[in-house]
Amino acid sequence: xxxxxxxxxxxxxxxxxxxxxxxxxxxxxxxxxxxxxxxxxxxxxxxxxxxxxxxxxxxxxxxxxxxxxxxxxxxxxxxxxxxxxxxxxxxxxxxxxxxxxxxxxxxxxxxxxxxxxxxxxxxxxxxxxxxxxxxxxxxxxxxxxxxxxxxxxxxxxxxxxxxxxxxxxxxxxxxxxxxxxxxxxxxxxxxxxxxxxx
Amino acid sequence: xxxxxxxxxxxxxxxxxxxxxxxxxxxxxxxxxxxxxxxxxxxxxxxxxxxxxxxxxxxxxxxxxxxxxxxxxxxxxxxxxxxxxxxxxxxxxxxxxxxxxxxxxxxxxxxxxxxxxxxxxxxxxxxxxxxxxxxxxxxxxxxxxxxxxxxxxxxxxxxxxxxxxxxxxxxxxxxxxxxxxxxxxxxxxxxxxxxxxxxxxxxxxxxxxxxxxxxxxxxxxxxxxxxxxxxxxxxxxxxxxxxxxxxxxxxxxxxxxxxxxxxxxxxxxxxxxxxxxxxxxxxxxxxxxxxxxxxxxxxxxxxxxxxxxxxxxxxxxxxxxxxxxxxxxxxxxxxxxxxxxxxxxxxxxxxxxxxxxxxxxxxxxxxxxxxxxxxxxxxxxxxxxxxxxxxxxxxxxxxxxxxxxxxxxxxxxxxxxxxxxxxxxxxxxxxxxxxxxxxxxxxxxxxxxxxxxxxxxxxxxxxxxxxxxxxxxxxxxxxxxxxxxxxxxxxxxxxxxxxxxxxxxxxxxxxxxxxxxxxxxxxxxxxxxxxxxxxxxx
Numbered sequence: 001x002x003x004x005x006x007x008x009x010x011x012x013x014x015x016x017x018x019x020x021x022x023x024x025x026x027x028x029x030x031x032x033x034x035x036x037x038x039x040x041x042x043x044x045x046x047x048x049x050x051x052x053x054x055x056x057x058x059x060x061x062x063x064x065x066x067x068x069x070x071x072x073x074x075x076x077x078x079x080x081x082x083x084x085x086x087x088x089x090x091x092x093x094x095x096x097x098x099x100x101x102x103x104x105x106x107x108x109x110x111x112x113x114x115x116x117x118x119x120x121x122x123x124x125x126x127x128x129x130x131x132x133x134x135x136x137x138x139x140x141x142x143x144x145x146x147x148x149x150x151x152x153x154x155x156x157x158x159x160x161x162x163x164x165x166x167x168x169x170x171x172x173x174x175x176x177x178x179x180x181x182x183x184x185x186x187x188x189x190x191x192x193x194x195x196x197x198x
Numbered sequence: 199x200x201x202x203x204x205x206x207x208x209x210x211x212x213x214x215x216x217x218x219x220x221x222x223x224x225x226x227x228x229x230x231x232x233x234x235x236x237x238x239x240x241x242x243x244x245x246x247x248x249x250x251x252x253x254x255x256x257x258x259x260x261x262x263x264x265x266x267x268x269x270x271x272x273x274x275x276x277x278x279x280x281x282x283x284x285x286x287x288x289x290x291x292x293x294x295x296x297x298x299x300x301x302x303x304x305x306x307x308x309x310x311x312x313x314x315x316x317x318x319x320x321x322x323x324x325x326x327x328x329x330x331x332x333x334x335x336x337x338x339x340x341x342x343x344x345x346x347x348x349x350x351x352x353x354x355x356x357x358x359x360x361x362x363x364x365x366x367x368x369x370x371x372x373x374x375x376x377x378x379x380x381x382x383x384x385x386x387x388x389x390x391x392x393x394x395x396x397x398x399x400x401x402x403x404x405x406x407x408x409x410x411x412x413x414x415x416x417x418x419x420x421x422x423x424x425x426x427x428x429x430x431x432x433x434x435x436x437x438x439x440x441x442x443x444x445x446x447x448x449x450x451x452x453x454x455x456x457x458x459x460x461x462x463x464x465x466x467x468x469x470x471x472x473x474x475x476x477x478x479x480x481x482x483x484x485x486x487x488x489x490x491x492x493x494x495x496x497x498x499x500x501x502x503x504x505x506x507x508x509x510x511x512x513x514x515x516x517x518x519x520x521x522x523x524x525x526x527x528x529x530x531x532x533x534x535x536x537x538x539x540x541x542x543x544x545x546x547x548x549x550x551x552x553x554x555x556x557x558x559x560x561x562x563x564x565x566x567x568x569x570x571x572x573x574x575x576x577x578x579x580x581x582x583x584x585x586x587x588x589x590x591x592x593x594x595x596x597x598x599x600x601x602x603x604x605x606x607x608x609x610x611x612x613x614x615x616x617x618x619x620x621x622x623x624x625x626x627x628x629x630x631x632x633x634x635x636x637x638x639x640x641x642x643x644x645x646x647x648x649x650x651x652x653x654x655x656x657x658x659x660x661x662x663x664x665x666x667x668x669x670x671x672x673x674x675x676x677x678x679x680x681x682x683x684x685x686x687x688x689x690x691x692x693x694x695x696x697x698x699x700x701x702x703x704x705x706x707x708x709x710x711x712x713x714x715x716x717x718x719x720x721x722x723x724x725x726x727x728x729x730x731x732x733x734x735x736x
Contacts, residue, residue: 003573006573007573007574007576007577010571010573010574011568011571011573011574011577014567014568014571014574015568018564018565018567018568019564021560021564022557022560022561022564025531025532025535025556025560026557026560028535029535029538029553029556029557032535032538032539032541032543033538033543033545033553036474036538036539036540036541036542036543037543037544037545038475038542038543038544041540041541041542041543042542043542043733044474044475044476044540044541044542044729044733045476045539045540045541046476046477046730047476047477047479047539047540048477048478048479048480048481048725048727049479049480049481049482049483050479050480053536054480054483054529054533057528057529057532058525058529061524061525061528061529062522062525065521065522065524065525065567066521068521068567068570068571069517069518069521069570069571071571071573072517072570072571072572072573072574072575073514073517073571073572073573074573075571075572075573075574076504076510076513076517076571076572076573076576078573079573079576080510128346128350129346129347129350130344130346130347130440132505132580132648134580134581134646134648136577136581136645136646137646139573139576139577140576140577141505141576141577141579141580142505142507143505143506143507145434145440145441145506145507146346146434146435146440147434148434148440148441148507150507163646163655165646165648165655166648167505167579167580167581167648167649168344168580169269169339169340169344169347169649169650170347171269171338171347171351172265172266172269172338173265174269174648174650174651174652175265175648175651175652175653175654176653178655
């Protein structure tokens with residue numbers, strides 16, 4: 001399964017269950033406030049607790065929370081398991097740009113070109129402070145820390161252009177530390193790799 | 199009933215007059231008020247900075263300030279809001295004023311330390327101001343002071359970090375005072391299960407303050423040492439580890455978010471039963487959930503670090519623990535809502551704020567589940583989704599609880615009542631503004647807009663413009679709320695001793711209370727939220 005699908009499913013599972021909870025709590029709260037207003041209900045009942053109810057509303061949320069943890073964790077493992085045969089590209093972050101180094105030592109700045117429908121593994125490192133490689137279209141993000149190599153991978157789909165941003169605040173040019181991901185057909189990618197100029 | 203002179207008319211120690219009666223006081227109530235004015239000053243300042251940040255983001259490119267100013271401004275906004283408003287706010291003001299009264303005693307255990315902690319608070323604030331104008335200006339690091347950036351930047355990081363260190367000392371002393379007061383000065387007739395929930399929440403908070411604050415204090419000193427002595431502990435260029443800093447930072451700063459929210463939960467746990475005239479549902483569950491949050495909340499810090507490069511095992515463990523900490527919070531929300539069942543509810547500004555708190559805080563808590571889940575967090579980590587999430591908890595939560603507390607205890611602290619109509623209008627305006635301000639940020643975050651960004655891509659323009667409109671409404675609402683409270687000093691409508699029909703001890707003493715709080719040893723109810731007596735009298 002494409003990790004993007006896994007992440008999105010986990011995301012929406014948690015969000016929808018939460019929205020149901022929130023709506024329920026809010027409606028019940030408003031209903032009680034209107035229904036039991038003092039002018040209509042001057043004599044309150046003396047209820048101090050109900051242990052069965054309290055056990056129930058501890059156990060059920062625990063089960064739901066654990067299920068959320070499980071889907072969240074499972075979707076995360078998808079981000080970590082790189083399929084064999086992925087195209088490997090080195091990513092170097094610096095104040096304030098992204099440098100991409102390909103297998104044949106070709107370098108490009110702020111432009112990442114990858115072939116379509118291929119697993120891509122990006123090996124990330126930083127040359128100075130902490131940056132964070134963020135590619136929201138493919139749901140991946142990893143901090144670039146000097147001396148601590150890390151990676152992300154994604155399955156490139158149809159050709160297209162996507163935004164790459166720096167997500168970890170890194171100084172005056174942080175918001176301008178942008179790059180483009182270009183997914184292109186295989187032939188175009190091979191030609192681009194061999195081209196000298198950038 | 200013969201009127202007893204209030205603490206306003208009786209200096210402590212006796213013999214002090216004029217301004218000295220305030221600046222040298224040992225009276226917990228005067229100190230509470232001194233904190234009130236200082237905290238409100240900082241809150242107003244950081245609010246204005248927040249509005250300016252929002253105006254800058256209204257349109258793409260430069261709107262009103264440069265990137266450098268923007269970076270220092272969001273750091274200043276964060277530092278002030280966290281260290282000078284949200285952490286000390288409720289405990290230092292309302293805790294100091296009401297914890298001893300709720301316990302049936304005349305003061306905190308260490309009144310002089312209490313005064314010292316106020317001076318440390320003021321000193322920390324002054325240092326933050328001084329660092330604005332000296333040696334490179336206010337830091338541009340964000341309130342998190344992440345290394346190695348905070349080591350390399352030319353801005354005045356050491357002084358600001360030292361200011362945070364001093365403020366930490368202040369909050370530790372307050373915590374120490376609360377723990378000792380609860381143990382040693384509580385009315386002899388009051389058992390543990392007779393302590394009001396606000397005081398319980400302060401007790402849980404105080405433990406976290408005393409145990410976790412030293413971690414950040416040491417870490418901040420290490421940052422200073424790193425900058426001044428180049429020891430290379432966190433600098434990867436010298437073999438240091440930046441991730442170590444993040445662990446140390448969050449080891450305090452995550453428990454600190456429970457320091458921020460627990461007192462707010464305590465406030466709501468007082469207000470809901472009072473205006474319901476009904477026992478709080480599940481008193482013991484709320485007490486234990488406070489302690490549960492304090493303990494479990496201290497073990498989840500690295501959920502701020504899923505993208506940092508730490509091991510997958512660590513992510514597994516911290517994600518699991520994070521979901522467990524959600525349970526005691528859910529229990530509290532269910533208890534509050536159930537308290538309203540078959541109650542006799544009177545709407546009032548404090549109750550309205552408390553109900554809005556429950557809604558906004560629930561949104562904040564539930565979106566926290568998305569962030570606690572390993573996979574989904576990777577997508578929205580360090581985006582505006584996180585900004586919206588923590589503003590829902592810290593502002594919609596603690597902020598609204600603070601507003602609720604102001605309206606709840608204002609008549610007790612000053613003996614005067616404010617205008618209700620304006621208070622309702624302000625609350626509505628603030629809430630509508632709040633939602634328009636922060637809901638777009640959730641969407642911007644899901645689209646991938648990074649936080650702490652001076653500028654943004656065209657696809658984020660619409661959401662940012664909408665958020666700014668919301669921000670202006672929000673600002674107007676809060677301004678109206680504060681003006682309304684201040685206007686009560688002009689109209690001076692006297693408030694009775696028990697305007698709301700509350701049954702904790704602060705409502706049994708005059709408004710404002712006399713110097714020693716109680717004229718005789720107070721009677722302690724077997725159960726702190728027993729409204730039979732109140733109902734009989736009404």
